[in-house]
């Protein structure tokens with residue numbers, strides 16, 4: 082099963098298995114990774130699953146849809162490699178993907 086590494090704002094690393102076909106957000110939620118709130122449950126409307134993807138992995142992702150791009154413009158601590166974890170679908174190709182969790186998510 083592919084693995085994903087979540088790095089907390091304090092530098093702690095959580096390496097978790099995420100089944101192919103599940104989103105990165107679902108993998109984080111199932112393992113109680115702190116900082117991934119996922120208020121909307123994966124609907125790409127809350128922005129509280131924002132992560133910054135390490136550049137070498139970001140280049141392998143499917144392009145974001147316009148709605149995701151618009152939401153990412155509003156998230157705290159956004160960057161050029163920001164994505165919504167609920168829109169990253171795991172696959173063997175992404176085995177080892179590494180993402181940073183921001184210290185702050187959008188407030189609801």
Ligand code: FES
Nearest residue numbers: 123125127128167
């Ligand atoms: S869970 Fe709401 S935008 Fe990803």
